[in-house]
Amino acid sequence: xxxSKSNRLTEALEEANKLFEKxxxxxxxxxxxxxxxxxxxxxxxxxxxxxxxxxxFDAATFAxxxxxxxxxxxxxxxxxxxxxxxxxxxxxxQKVGEEALKYFRRAPTxxxxxxxxxxxxxxxxxxxxxxxxxxKGEAKQMMPAQLNQMEESHDETTEKEVERILGILNTLxxxxxxxxxxxFDFVIxxxxxxxxxxxxxxxxxxxxxxxxxxxxxxDKLPIIESTKFRRVGEENRGxxxxxxxxxxxxxxxxxxxxxxxxxxxxMISPPFQSTEEEMETE
Amino acid sequence: MAAQMTDAHRRFLQVLMSKGITEGSxxxxxxxxxxxxDKVYYAHDKLDDFISTINRHLQPLFMQVRKGMSExxxxxxxxxxxxxxxxxxxxASDYTEIELELFRKTMDLIILSENGFASSTDILNLADKxxxxxxxxxxAEQVLKVFVEDKWLSEKNGEYTLHTRCIIEMEQYILSxxxxxxxxxxxxxSLAVQSQxxxxxxxxxHLPCVRKYFKAQTEPRCxxxxxxxxxxxxxxxxxxxxxx
Numbered sequence: 001x002x003x004s005k006s007n008r009l010t011e012a013l014e015e016a017n018k019l020f021e022k023x024x025x026x027x028x029x030x031x032x033x034x035x036x037x038x039x040x041x042x043x044x045x046x047x048x049x050x051x052x053x054x055x056x057f058d059a060a061t062f063a064x065x066x067x068x069x070x071x072x073x074x075x076x077x078x079x080x081x082x083x084x085x086x087x088x089x090x091x092x093x094q095k096v097g098e099e100a101l102k103y104f105r106r107a108p109t110x111x112x113x114x115x116x117x118x119x120x121x122x123x124x125x126x127x128x129x130x131x132x133x134x135x136k137g138e139a140k141q142m143m144p145a146q147l148n149q150m151e152e153s154h155d156e157t158t159e160k161e162v163e164r165i166l167g168i169l170n171t172l173x174x175x176x177x178x179x180x181x182x183x184f185d186f187v188i189x190x191x192x193x194x195x196x197x198x199x200x201x202x203x204x205x206x207x208x209x210x211x212x213x214x215x216x217x218x219d220k221l222p223i224i225e226s227t228k229f230r231r232v233g234e235e236n237r238g239x240x241x242x243x244x245x246x247x248x249x250x251x252x253x254x255x256x257x258x259x260x261x262x263x264x265x266x267m268i269s270p271p272f273q274s275t276e277e278e279m280e281t282e
Numbered sequence: 283m284a285a286q287m288t289d290a291h292r293r294f295l296q297v298l299m300s301k302g303i304t305e306g307s308x309x310x311x312x313x314x315x316x317x318x319x320d321k322v323y324y325a326h327d328k329l330d331d332f333i334s335t336i337n338r339h340l341q342p343l344f345m346q347v348r349k350g351m352s353e354x355x356x357x358x359x360x361x362x363x364x365x366x367x368x369x370x371x372x373x374a375s376d377y378t379e380i381e382l383e384l385f386r387k388t389m390d391l392i393i394l395s396e397n398g399f400a401s402s403t404d405i406l407n408l409a410d411k412x413x414x415x416x417x418x419x420x421x422a423e424q425v426l427k428v429f430v431e432d433k434w435l436s437e438k439n440g441e442y443t444l445h446t447r448c449i450i451e452m453e454q455y456i457l458s459x460x461x462x463x464x465x466x467x468x469x470x471x472s473l474a475v476q477s478q479x480x481x482x483x484x485x486x487x488h489l490p491c492v493r494k495y496f497k498a499q500t501e502p503r504c505x506x507x508x509x510x511x512x513x514x515x516x517x518x519x520x521x522x523x524x525x526x
Contacts, residue, residue, distance in 0.1 A: 107296055107299075108296050108299040108300035109299075110299055110345065110362070110364070111299075111302060111376055111432065112362075112363065112364035112371070112375075112451060113364075113375075113385075113434055113448060113451055113452060114363065114364045114365070114367065114371075114451045114452055114455055115364050115366055115367040115368065115371030115372065115375075116371065116372060116375035116376075116377065116382050117372065117375075117382045117383075117386060118367075118372070119367065119455065119458070119459055
């Protein structure tokens with residue numbers, strides 16, 4: 001039944017088709033379906049056998065022949081091997097298209113935009129007054145990517161603050177390089193919890209960038225040191241010895257520290273931001 | 283005496299459909315080529331009759347080969363356009379709903395703008411505000427590229443405007459949907475996306491129309507209010523005094 005010469009499979013299918021006319025029960029229909037499955041499997045086998053009689057399609061050879069048709073210029077490329085095949089002339093693809101034209105009769109599809117979407121209700125934007133155009137017209141002509149003036153963003157403020165605090169730390173150290181400063185003395189602002197937290201935040205930047213260091217002194221209390229004005233003799237430790245610490249501070253702890261360490265005034269002066277209220281106080 | 287549709291007509295139509303839009307001189311060359319290839323009677327000045335034969339057969343399909351003017355150089359172009367807006371045309375579009383929404387918003391920006399251009403930054407910022415679904419900026423860039431390739435938008439220096447093909451197809455749509463905002467050229471009375479506007483009376487004109495109108499005049503004056511025309515007239519150097 002599988003040989004390409006015999007028509008037996010087709011005859012069997014036709015017989016099944018005829019028999020199906022008389023079918024009136026579900027079981028018979030199921031049997032018919034079963035037969036069709038069997039027949040299609042046999043058909044697949046038959047087709048596979050057929051395929052092995054033809055020469056198989058070799059994609060690489062076909063590609064080479066195609067390039068030859070396109071008129072490839074196979075010159076030896078000495079320096080760089082990036083173009084191993086050579087160069088195609090400008091009308092190469094045109095030639096392929098003309099050749100393929102003879103075998104395909106496909107009409108182009110219709111592409112359009114109108115009717116792709118429903119008409120929106122008319123745009124209700126007011127028409128800009130055109131009559132008396134003031135010098136507003138000139139101002140609008142800005143190239144998209146130009147930044148004429150950048151406003152102070154929050155990041156800038158942070159950087160400025162960090163620099164300012166670095167300055168304060170270095171000044172303190174410059175005057176007295178021997179005594180390390182207690183971390184709490186440095187960051188705590190007894191007048192404002194919020195500013196204390198901000199100070200800690202800014203100091204963490206200094207530590208991250210290696211401009212300052214926190215160590216535990218003999219009493220196991222944290223002290224802060226400027227790396228710039230370090231005592232001579234200490235080696236400059238590379239970025240290898242990095243440790244990460246998360247510090248938390250609640251308002252209760254803050255008050256406790258102020259009491260215990262007797263912190264009267266902030267070493268880091270509050271940032272220069274004149275507030276209306278301060279001016280208004282009588 | 284209705285002319286029959288020959289293979290030359292069909293060939294012409296198929297080429298035009300695959301290109302979408304073609305320029306006037308190219309269309310004439312194509313006309314010649316089609317008539318020669320299919321051995322049909324050719325007369326070099328009968329392109330319009332040729333096209334109207336095609337249009338007569340396209341009419342029941344709500345398609346048309348329409349002629350329009352490019353806003354850049356004033357040359358005539360021919361495009362195959364769709365005339366129907368039905369449920370079926372909505373389904374058969376090349377683009378997804380969200381891409382079409384982006385296109386609509388881009389069209390809004392272009393038409394509402396002063397000079398007919400929308401910067402790519404503005405368009406990409408729209409990608410976040412789409413109703414159907416958010417579109418990432420990379421995707422939006424891709425979509426814009428596809429629109430340019432398919433000749434619905436054209437790009438110049440990072441700014442986008444409507445391609446001539448889009449204007450030819452969507453002119454009526456734009457005029458009816460953007461009634462108060464869309465500008466009409468004072469000279470040729472058709473939609474003007476890019477235009478020069480008179481500062482005193484507010485009328486608009488296409489740049490090529492401006493050039494043609496002022497070619498004959500010594501002093502450019504607005505045709506409506508007669509004020510001095512302040513914009514730079516394309517293609518003409520402005521000389522205030524006579525050359526020695």
